[in-house]
Amino acid sequence: MRNKKHLLLGIMLISLPLMAQRRDYPIQEVPFSKVTIDDQFWLPRIDTNRTVTIPSSFKKCEETGRVENFILAGKKNADPSFKGKFQTQYPFDDTDIYKIIEGAAYSLTVHPDPKLEKYVDSLITIIGKAQEPDGYLYTARTIDPEHPHPWSGAQRWVNESILSHETYDSGHLFEAAAAWYQATGQRNFLDIALKNADLLCRVFGPGKRHDATGHEIVEMGLVRLYRITGEKKYLNLAKFFIDCRGRYNNPRSTYSQDDKPVVDQTVAEGHAVRAGYLYSGVADVAALTGDTAYRHAIDKIWNNMVSKKYYITGGIGAIPKWEGFGDNYQLPNLTAYNETCASIANVFWNYRMFLLHGDAKYIDVLERTLYNSLRAGVSISGDKFFYANPLACDGKFQFNRESLTRQPWFDCSCCPTNMCRFMPSLPKYIYAQNRDSLYINLFVGSKTDVTLNGRMPVKIDQQTNYPWSGNIRIGVHPEHPSRFSVCLRIPGWVQNQPVPSNLYAFKHTDPKTFTIRINGKPVSFIKRKGYAVISRTWGKNDEIAYTLPMPIRRVIANQQVKNDQGKVTLERGPIVYCLEGIDNGGNVSDIILPDATKLKTTFYPDLLGGIDMITGEAKVVKQTNQGVVNQSCLIKAIPYYAWSNRGVDEMEVWIPDHSGENHK
Template sequence: MSAQPRGPVIALAQSPFASMQPLPLQAVRLKDRFWAPRLQTNRSVTLPSQIQRCEETGRIDNFRRASGKKQIDFQGIYFNDSDVYKLLEAIAYAIGYEPDANLEDQMEAIIAEIAAAQQPDGYLNTYFMFDRAKDRFANLRDMHEIYCAGHLFQAAVAHYRATGRTNLLDVAKRYADLLYTKFGPNGRPGACGHPEAEMALVELARTTGEARYLELARCMVEARGRGVLGGSPYHQDHLPFVEQREFVGHAVRHLYLASGATDIVLETGDQAYLAALDALWQDLVQHKLYITGGVGSRYEGEAFGAPYELPDDRAYAETCANIALVMWCYRLLHLKGDPIYADIMERALYNGVLSGISLDGEHYFYPNPLADRGGHRRQKWFGCACCPPNIARLLASLPGYFASTNRQNQLYLHLYAQSEIRFPTPEGDVHLRVNTNYPWEGLIEIEVLSAPAHTTALFLRIPQWATEATLLCNGDASAETALPTPGSYAKVTLNGAPATIRLELPMPIEWTQSHPHVQNHYQKVALVRGPVVYCLEQSDHPNTDPWDILLPHDTTFTPEHRPDLLNGVTVLIGRGVALNRERWAGKLYVPYRPYETSHLVTITAIPYYAWANREAGPMTVWLPIL
């Protein structure tokens, strides 16, 4: 096993069925005005505040209790260990991207507490200590032991890749070896009621070279549908995985399971798994995906609903589920190389994920509704605090999502931001400079400063919404680059010489409709520009309830950048009309006649991710057409 300091988010260099592999985290240096400030806020505000919350709520003290350093009661929910592990993973990504001695010292201190709590046989879960030790692995369905272990494994891999140190990786391996003994091919069938460990075990196998961890991940996937979790659809135990064709039950769990199964396919090429994944994907994008990239429509069980069950004000769309979708898209993208996965990944990142954290970096959404009367506000923490460290680790790892290479030494750009991309190859460095104001503007200029002759091509993602994209290389609109196809990667041939590439992605303001079976969306549209979904918020319409605003068919919108609003956003300005509500004064129902309007309204639509950062008030994404 060789150290991989500042390695990729998922290491696919030796994965035989990967069509591409992500660049190391540090290869993409973000220098833009959109993501780079968020990464800095994550480092300077979010991570320190989460360390403090984990101390204040006893999450780290639970490890001290388990090691005997403190004589206290267990504090919080039985799966609280997982929050600490996700936080460690986030810190590891952050210092792998940009060293920070203070964060690193705090991380190592927490790791020391974790290592001291591990039991002689490798077991590590602070809830099942002392008098509860007799109940270890007795209730896999509900008690999240293997789920917590999965987050430990992911933190250990990230820590190892960031620092080259094995102190947390050794802890993870000892626990994984215990799980292999108990639930591997010679143990009893077993899987966690909350999938997560499957993808973590595959990454542990990639990092250590130990094939048994991949084997264990497969055992856990294939234990489902055999009744080990009571046959519950909520826990994805209703059918063997290879027979699953629709997303059901708890949204985060099923998406984590799909991510783990995709990791297995990346290593094995299993066609039955792949068929299940393809069917699940079609179910998601055709029936169960919010326009924001949110997933999971029901508060009850944090679950997927029926096809087209996508309520707005009762949308659950948990931040963790939206992050899980990004993780799954990322794996499918590297398996198949199809840009549709990058399109959906981008939609979720800019909308359903980013809405989960406030602009100040220390308040969070758990659900992410698409309409609200003003009562839904971000909180500093939760009793069940899975979402805050989850979004912290995604933001910290985000540079690793931008670009990949394939085995022909060709470079793919999936996401766009002002940045420098540089990484070594045996024949010399590849060095690109990306100049853009994306997502507010669609012009992307790429300077190829150096590219060895063996780096034969650059592939640029053309989003599905970019219907009139143009592409020039050194001022030449060749047949290869002139009219790139939406929903594809446009190929630019490189010859080892410096080059200048100009990609223009027009960003018209799209009025987007949903399927007519989505209730309450008939004769409504959502405003979308580029990757950004927009909404109306009370703060911008002081004299009109946003729920009362209607769009005449001839309404036009103009984008206008406002650097002083909500940390700098492009808003959409248009003219609408307000519903006359006098007919309903003191009434719930009235005889039908066409709706009447009362006054014109200047509409200011803001990016959905930025709502609820000002005073409370109504918000809506979907707007009725007059």
């Protein structure tokens, strides 16, 4: 790791352009680098990402030819007569290395590792040699420009709106280079990215090429470069790419959200990862330009998603055929796709919606996705992954590209490498601030230092055993007694609303509510946009005791979700549960959970990384000499995110509560 002087220089260079920007999100994140996690739930996962997931993913990139692609492109640039062959399957495979570098950069920011930094530096050198003189960086063409990848098109950019992924590669390059620059203060990777971005600015824009990006993310990446450099051309190009959508009024372009202009779109459509990245980029540009039409569009799209196309596990993208959204209320379980990358994109999008609006409902959606569908995407061991995250498994059905078991890698390995970059950035979602208000969004054992109103330094430390316990203690330590507001998120599930719509509901209302005490005494607060807002003069050692009731709840689905009628799912706090065959005699499809079943939780510290298991006496449908009968059985439910860590087995999230009908 570079010395602190270099790190501080990098942070200063990043912050200088921001000081000149007048428009931005009304609420600001507290950067992950300023938050230290000491949490027993997330810290082991982040450490595993650093010690297992990132190194094993780099190794896979070497073994599968992803690194070799850059080496071959560099040889072609050095010697035009060189003959090489693209080594991997997809033209966007370059991005896997970019994403792992991004994750490594975040990790290095808080965990210096000279060996890892030296290795990444060597990769950046290889990437630099693969870049063509004018800034073009796309090994699927550079290696053999006369015979480029079939998706790429005969010339640059001609297939950009379809399959080439040229600007998709650029977007991940920009994200990774920005992260590396922030981590080390070194410009080697940033200069590569800026050279590529400048090429895009010369090629695309008014009076130039006007292709809508086929797989969005370059919009977010360009915004990252704008924030670092203050160069408005990058922000302008991000907006231009957004405004290119829908120019040809082609209904078949819903797959890439290109059937109509973004400002006219009202529903979540098409490929779910593309959609989440687009909506995140639209939010960024809306915040930085003040474009209210953008904001209104993504508000409508968000409402459609969360009220008609959102799984109880937080996953999005129901349909395997196009890895994306289906019709309203089309939410199958066995064939649910719910790509891991889509869950990550959904977190990106919802966090930006919170920064725009300051409403806790967006963090409610983020939290549900984070603790369930997203975390399910990687094994407890950190080296095996799910591409798709269905809500049922019969031990037989499998998607075209994925096995029923977690895999160490895929031909298309966007999900494993996306997890590499997401996990170390998780601390940034815990806190946020706005003038004299501090938001506590996620309940994660952690510490941070913030400065409110530019003049009030405050130290915060949070202690909790969440999500297994609803007891949260928050130390508030201003440098001097100061008046400001602490905004505690009141989770929707505490207020008898599992999601911020009528898509799901708790079967029974729970009268218990949360309590807040400061220094042992009840305190007054106001409710605002899903937060308990406590405004007072805080002393150096004030402590908030925030208690959230966490009974086991039964959830039912809207009647228009046909696959889930006559069924319930179990959740406790933010965790959704499932039945897995290994715990329930091998067969879970015939289990019934009557309403009268009494359930309890028991913590098992040595099972699946430490979990609360739900148990109770339910019923199972059996074929006997007397016909079909319901017999008593003990059920064991585990957190959904932990399933398939012990081999292939049956699994169900939704359980019949009054019949033994097949429910897949």
